[in-house]
Amino acid sequence: xxxxxxxxxxxxxxxxxxxxxxxxxxxxxxxxxxxxxxxxxxxxxxxxxxxxxxxxxxxxxxxxxxxxxxxxxxxxxxxxxxxxxxxxxxxxxxxxxxxxxxxxxxxxxxxxxxxxxxxxxxxxxxxxxxxxxxxxxxxxxxxxxxxxxxxxxxxxxxxxxxxxxxxxxxxxxxxxxxxxxxxxxxxxxxxxxxxxxxxxxxxxxxxxxxxxxxxxxxxxxxxxxxxxxxxxxxxxxxxxxxxxxxxxxxxxxxxxxxxxxxxxxxxxxxxxxxxxxxxxxxxxxxxxxxxxxxxxxxxxxxxxxxxxxxxxxxxxxxxxxxxxxxxxxxxxxxxxxxxxxxxxxxxxxxxxxxxxxxxxxxxxxxxxxxxxxxxxxxxxxxxxxxxxxxxxxxxxxxxxxxxxxxxxxxxxxxxxxxxxxxxxxxx
Amino acid sequence: xxxxxxxxxxxxxxxxxxxxxxxxxxxxxxxxxxxxxxxxxxxxxxxxxxxxxxxxxxxxxxxxxxxxxxxxxxxxxxxxxxxxxxxxxxxxxxxxxxxxxxxxxxxxxxxxxxxxxxxxxxxxxxxxxxxxxxxxxxxxxxxxxxxxxxxxxxxxxxxxxxxxxxxxxxxxxxxxxxxxxxxxxxxxxxxxxxxxxxxxxxxxxxxxxxxxxxxxxxxxxxxxxxxxxxxxxxxxxxxxxxxxxxxxxxxxxxxxxxxxxxxxxxxxxxxxxxxxxxxxxxxxxxxxxxxxxxxxxxxxxxxxxxxxxxxxxxxxxxxxxxxxxxxxxxxxxxxxxxxxxxxxxxxxxxxxxxxxxxxxxxxxxxxxxxxxxxxxxxxxxxxxxxxxxxxxxxxxxxxxxxxxxxxxxxxxxxxxxxxxxxxxxxx
Numbered sequence: 001x002x003x004x005x006x007x008x009x010x011x012x013x014x015x016x017x018x019x020x021x022x023x024x025x026x027x028x029x030x031x032x033x034x035x036x037x038x039x040x041x042x043x044x045x046x047x048x049x050x051x052x053x054x055x056x057x058x059x060x061x062x063x064x065x066x067x068x069x070x071x072x073x074x075x076x077x078x079x080x081x082x083x084x085x086x087x088x089x090x091x092x093x094x095x096x097x098x099x100x101x102x103x104x105x106x107x108x109x110x111x112x113x114x115x116x117x118x119x120x121x122x123x124x125x126x127x128x129x130x131x132x133x134x135x136x137x138x139x140x141x142x143x144x145x146x147x148x149x150x151x152x153x154x155x156x157x158x159x160x161x162x163x164x165x166x167x168x169x170x171x172x173x174x175x176x177x178x179x180x181x182x183x184x185x186x187x188x189x190x191x192x193x194x195x196x197x198x199x200x201x202x203x204x205x206x207x208x209x210x211x212x213x214x215x216x217x218x219x220x221x222x223x224x225x226x227x228x229x230x231x232x233x234x235x236x237x238x239x240x241x242x243x244x245x246x247x248x249x250x251x252x253x254x255x256x257x258x259x260x261x262x263x264x265x266x267x268x269x270x271x272x273x274x275x276x277x278x279x280x281x282x283x284x285x286x287x288x289x290x291x292x293x294x295x296x297x298x299x300x301x302x303x304x305x306x307x308x309x310x311x312x313x314x315x316x317x318x319x320x321x322x323x324x325x326x327x328x329x330x331x332x333x334x335x336x337x338x339x340x341x342x343x344x345x346x347x348x349x350x351x352x353x354x355x356x357x358x359x360x361x362x363x364x365x366x367x368x369x370x371x372x373x374x375x376x377x378x379x380x381x382x383x384x385x386x387x388x389x390x391x392x393x394x395x396x397x398x399x400x401x402x403x404x405x406x407x408x409x410x411x412x413x414x415x416x417x418x419x420x421x422x423x424x425x426x427x
Numbered sequence: 428x429x430x431x432x433x434x435x436x437x438x439x440x441x442x443x444x445x446x447x448x449x450x451x452x453x454x455x456x457x458x459x460x461x462x463x464x465x466x467x468x469x470x471x472x473x474x475x476x477x478x479x480x481x482x483x484x485x486x487x488x489x490x491x492x493x494x495x496x497x498x499x500x501x502x503x504x505x506x507x508x509x510x511x512x513x514x515x516x517x518x519x520x521x522x523x524x525x526x527x528x529x530x531x532x533x534x535x536x537x538x539x540x541x542x543x544x545x546x547x548x549x550x551x552x553x554x555x556x557x558x559x560x561x562x563x564x565x566x567x568x569x570x571x572x573x574x575x576x577x578x579x580x581x582x583x584x585x586x587x588x589x590x591x592x593x594x595x596x597x598x599x600x601x602x603x604x605x606x607x608x609x610x611x612x613x614x615x616x617x618x619x620x621x622x623x624x625x626x627x628x629x630x631x632x633x634x635x636x637x638x639x640x641x642x643x644x645x646x647x648x649x650x651x652x653x654x655x656x657x658x659x660x661x662x663x664x665x666x667x668x669x670x671x672x673x674x675x676x677x678x679x680x681x682x683x684x685x686x687x688x689x690x691x692x693x694x695x696x697x698x699x700x701x702x703x704x705x706x707x708x709x710x711x712x713x714x715x716x717x718x719x720x721x722x723x724x725x726x727x728x729x730x731x732x733x734x735x736x737x738x739x740x741x742x743x744x745x746x747x748x749x750x751x752x753x754x755x756x757x758x759x760x761x762x763x764x765x766x767x768x769x770x771x772x773x774x775x776x777x778x779x780x781x782x783x784x785x786x787x788x789x790x791x792x793x794x795x796x797x798x799x800x801x802x803x804x805x806x807x808x809x810x811x812x813x814x815x816x817x818x819x820x821x822x823x824x825x826x827x828x829x830x831x832x833x834x835x836x837x838x839x840x841x842x843x844x845x846x847x848x849x850x851x852x853x854x
Contacts, residue, residue: 042571042843059486061840068619069841078621081575081843098579134845144469148508152525192495194505400823413488414496416469416508418561 009034009076010338013094013104015084015272017044017067019323020304020330021110025077027331032338035077036102038094042066042081045133048320048385049398051173053136055180056144056414060133062397084111087275089297106299108330109272109286113305113318116268116283123244127261130173137417139262143181144416146260147189150196157257163201164258166249168241169265170207171215172356175224177262178205179358182231188414203233204256206249208240208265213364215317216354220364223373227362241265267318269306276300281308290346291333292326301330309347316349320388325349355381436461436503437765440521440529442511442699443537444471444494446750447731447757451535452504454758459765462504463529465521469493469508472560475747475812476825478600480563482607483571483841487560489824511538514702516724533726535757536699536713540732540745543695543710550671554688557600564844566689570608571843573687574616577623584684590628591685593676595668596692597634598642599783602651604689605632606785609658615841630660631685633676635667635692640791642744643781647791650800654789668692694745696733703727708735717773718760719753728757736774743776747815752776782808 010033014021017039025037043064052058068079080102086095087109093101115129130136143165150162163185167178185201192198205212205228211221212228212235225235243250248258269284278294280286285308286294292307294300303326305318316322329347336344353367355377363377372380382402386395401413437460441448444466452464470491479485495506507529513522514536520528542556557563570592577589590612594605612628619625632639632655638648639655639662652662670677675685696711705721707713712735713721719734721727730753732745743749756774763771780794782804790804799807809829813822828840 041845042575042841056488059488059840060844061483061486061842064842066619066841068616072618079619080579082579100579133842137844148469152507152509152527189495191499192493192506396827397824400827413486414469414493415488415491415560417487417564418468 010105011036011103012106012108012334013038013102014108014110015039015094016110016112016270016304016306017041017079018047018110018112018304019320020112020307020327021108022067022070023324023327024108024110024301024303024330025071025327026074027328028334029074029076031076031331031335033076033106033334036080037067037071037077038080038082038084038096038102039067040081040083041132042068043133044070046385046388046394047131050130050133050136051176051180053133053413054130054139054143054177055184056140057180058398058401059413060137062394062401064133065394084272084275087272087277089277089300092299104299106301106334108301108303109276109306110302110304110323110327111270111272111306112323113267113269115263116266117263118266120244123263126246127168127244127249127263129263129267130177131267140413141416142260143184144414147193147196147198147201148416149259151193152195159196160202161248161257162259163196163198164204164248164256164260165201166204166206166256166258166261168206168244168249168261168263170205170209170212170235170237171264172213172354174205174207174262174264175212175228175356175358177264178203178233179228179231179362182228182233183359186232199232204258205233205235206239206241207235207237210238212237213354213356216356216364216366217371220366220371220373224356224358224364227358227364227374231359231362267305273302273306283308291344292330292347293333301333303327303330309349311349319354321352322349355384357381437532438463438530439533439535439761440465440531441535441537442466442521443539443697443731443733444468444506445474445537445539445731446747447539447734447754448535448537449494449497450751450754451537451728451730451757452498452754453501454755455761456501456503458503458758458762460503460533460761463507464494464498464504465507465509465511465523465529466494467508467510468559469495470560471497473812473815473821474558477557477560477563478603478607480560480840481557481566481570481604482611483567484607485825485828486840487564489821489828491560492821511699511702514699514704516704516727519726531726533728533761535728535730536703536733537729537731537750537754538697538699538733539750540694540696541698542690543693544690545693547671550690553673554595554671554676554690556690556694557604558694567840568843569687570611571841574620574623574625574628575843576686578620579622586623587629588675588684589686590623590625591631591675591683591687592628593631593633593683593685593688595633595671595676595688595690597632597636597639597662597664598691599640599781601632601634601689601691602639602655602783602785604691605630605660606655606658606789609655609660610786613659626659631683632660632662633666633668634662634664637665639664640781640783643783643791643793644798647793647798647800651783651785651791654785654791654801658786658789694732700729700733710735718771719757719774720760728760730754730757736776738776746781748779749776782811784808 012035046063049063083097153159167174182203186199189198213221273286286302287308304323309316357363363381365372365377439462473490476490510524580586594601609630613626616625640648700713713729714735731750736743784790790808792799792804
C-alpha cells in the first residue's frame with residue numbers, strides 16, 4: 001500500500017494513455033506519488049490491431065478500453081481527459097485546452113506519434129494514415145464506399161479507378177493492410193455485387209526501399225512478398241511516390257489511378273515535443289538520456305514513440321514493446337529516486353521479436369534465432385496479440401471475431417457510418 | 428427457382444432496407460421479378476437495440492449487418508446504396524442523389540421514420556433523438572463526455588448540471604434509455620472517478636401523459652415505473668416539456684438544469700412520403716388501402732413506419748413486428764398479382780406482444796393474455812431479441828456482451844470517438 005497519498009505527495013503528471021504512459025502509471029501503483037494521467041481521448045488503444053478496425057474485421061471497442069476502467073482500482077491515479085496546449089519547464093506546469101493548469105513534480109511525456117508526409121502535408125487529404133480509432137473508422141468507411149461507388153459506376157474507366165487501391169509504405173502496417181484488403185476483395189465480398197466482380201480489384205503495395213518489412217531479416221521479407229503476391233497484392237518495391245492527389249499516386253511522370261490511397265509510410269512525433277523547447281531529432285522526437293529523461297531536466301521524462309533513444313548505433317523502433325519497456329523503466333527510475341536509492345541501470349531495449357501478418361493464414365515472425373513464416377507464424381501472431389490485449393472481455397470478443405472470420409472469410413464490422421454533418425454522397 | 432430474371436422482368440424497386448423493406452425483398456425471392464433495394468446506408472439496423480449502442484453496451488456492428496451480405500444468395504436482388512430525391516408517379520421513375528433515375532414497375536416505400544419535435548425543430552440541437560447508428564454513437568459520446576466534464580468541473584452547480592440527465596418521452600425507448608443510464612451511473616462507473624460520485628447523477632424520465640409505456644396495460648405501466656424508481660430514475664409523468672435549450676428542459680416557468688437531454692418522444696415519417704404528392708396524415712405517414720397500396724396507385728406500396736394503417740379504430744404501431752408483417756404482405760400481394768391469382772386477404776396486424784426492458788434484470792412483457800414482469804420478462808426479452816437478430820455471428824457477439832455485462836455490470840463499448848473535424852473540447 002502506498003504511503004498516504006494526499007495533495008502534498010509527489011505529483012507525477014503523465015501525458016498519454018498509450019503503451020508507454022499506461023505502463024508507467026501501473027509501475028507507480030505502489031509508489032508514494034499522486035498521478036494524473038492526461039489523455040485527449042478516454043481510451044487506451046491497442047494500435048497493432050488498428051488495421052483490423054480499418055478493414056472492418058473488428059469493431060472499435062474491441063481494441064480499446066476506457067482508461068478509467070483499466071485504472072479504477074489504482075487509488076493513486078486520477079484520469080483526466082484533456083488536451084495539453086503548453087509546457088512551462090520553469091514553473092513546472094502544463095496548460096490544458098480548457099484553460100486550467102496542472103503543476104507537476106515529475107512529468108512524463110508519452111503522447112506518441114502521428115502521420116508524417118515528408119514535407120508533403122497536402123497529401124494527407126488524399127492518403128489518410130492510421131494512428132487513431134477515428135482514422136481507422138474513416139478508412140473503413142472509404143474502403144467499403146469504394147466498392148459501393150464502383151458498383152454504381154457505369155463508366156468502365158472510372159469503375160476501375162474505384163476498384164484500384166494503393167497502400168504507400170511497406171512496413172508491418174502497410175503489409176497487413178494490403179493483405180487484408182486483398183482478402184476482402186477476393187473472398188469476403190465475393191457474391192455480394194451484381195455489376196462488379198470485387199475480386200478484380202487491384203491492390204498495390206508501394207514501397208520506396210528495396211524490400212518490404214525492411215526491419216526484418218531478408219529471408220522473411222522475401223517470404224512476405226511471396227505471400228502477398230499469392231493473395232493477389234501487386235508489390236512495387238524500389239518505387240518512391242512523388243505525388244498523391246484525388247486521381248491516384250504519381251511515380252514521376254506516370255500516374256497510377258487509385259481512388260483510395262492509404263498512407264502507411266511515415267510517422268512524426270506528437271507536437272508535444274515542440275512545447276518542451278528543446279532540440280528535437282528530424283522526426284520531431286525528443287532525444288533522452290540513459291534514464292529516459294530530458295538532458296538538463298531530470299524531472300522531465302519522455303517515453304514511447306515520442307522519445308529518441310539510440311542503442312548500439314541504431315534508434316529504438318517505435319513499436320509497442322519498446323514503449324512498454326520505456327514506460328516501465330521510467331516508473332522504476334521515479335520509484336528509486338523517491339526511495340533515495342542509487343541510480344537505476346541505463347535503459348536497454350530488449351527486442352522480443354517482430355511479427356507481421358499477411359492475411360488469414362500467413363505471417364512472418366522474427367524471434368531472434370527463430371524465424372517463422374506461414375501458418376505457424378500466424379498462430380503465434382494471433383495468440384501473442386490476444387495475450388497482450390487489455391481486458392478479458394476484449395480478448396474473448398476478438399477471438400470470437402477472428403474465429404468467425406477464419407472459418408467464413410467474413411468480416412464482423414462492415415458497417416458504413418455517416419460522419420456527422422456529411423451526406424453520404426462524397427466523391 | 429425464379430423464372431429467368433432479365434432486364435425485361437417485372438422490376439420492383441424497394442426503398443429502405445429496414446424491417447419492412449428487407450422482409451418484402453426476401454418474400455420475393457422466388458417471384459419472377461427483378462428487385463432493386465435502395466438504402467442510403469449499407470446496413471440493415473436492428474433498431475430495438477439502438478439504445479444499447481447509445482449506452483455503450485454494444486458496438487455498432489453488433490446490431491447491424493450489411494444488406495449485401497444478408498441478400499448475397501438472393502440472385503434476383505441488386506442492392507443500391509443511394510439516397511432518393513424524388514418520385515415521379517407518372518413516368519414511374521425515382522430520382523437518386525447521384526443524378527441517376529430508376530424506373531419501376533412496382534414501387535415499395537419503406538424508408539421508416541425520423542424524429543419529430545412537435546414543431547420545435549430547434550430543440551433537436553439540444554435533445555437529439557435515436558433512430559440511426561450515427562444517432563446512437565453521437566449519444567454515446569455525449570453521455571460518456573458528460574461524466575468526464577463533471578469530473579473536471581470545479582464549480583458545484585455546473586458539475587451538478589453535467590451530472591443531470593433527462594430523457595423526454597416515456598415509451599419503450601425512453602424507458603430503456605433511462606433505466607440503462609441509471610445503471611451506468613450507479614454501477615458501471617462506480618469506482619472510476621476521483622472528483623465525482625457517478626451514482627449521484629440524476630436521471631429524469633419526463634413524460635407528458637399520465638403514465639409511462641402508455642401502449643401497455645396499466646398494471647404493467649405501474650410495474651415499470653416501480654422498477655425504474657428502484658434503479659434511481661426520477662419518473663415525471665403528466666409533465667409536458669415546453670422548451671429545451673443548452674441549460675436544460677423547461678416546464679413553463681421552471682427550468683430544470685440538465686446538460687444532456689435525449690429526445691425519445693416523437694417520430695415523424697421519412698420525407699419520402701412528401702415526394703409521393705398524396706395526402707399524408709399528421710405525422711407525415713402515407714395512408715394505404717387494405718393491401719398496403721396507395722389509393723389510386725396500386726403499383727405503389729408503403730410499409731413499415733411510413734405507412735398509416737388503421738385497424739379496429741386504432742393505428743397500427745410503428746414497431747418492428749408490424750413492419751415485418753407489412754413487408755411480407757406486400758410481397759404476397761405482388762406474387763399473387765403476377766401469378767394472376769385473386770386478391771390477397773386484407774392486411775391484418777397480429778400483435779404478438781410488447782416488451783420493454785428496464786435495466787439488467789427487470790422488464791415488462793405484454794403478451795396478450797400473459798403479462799410478465801421482473802426477471803421472467805427480462806429473460807423473455809433477451810431471448811426474443813437475440814432470436815430476431817440477423818446473423819449468427821451477431822447473435823453470438825451480443826450474447827457474449829450481455830453475459831459479460833450481466834455478471835460484471837460492465838459495458839463493452841465505452842469508447843469516446845471524436846467526430847471528424849471536431850476537437851474534443853465541446854461545451
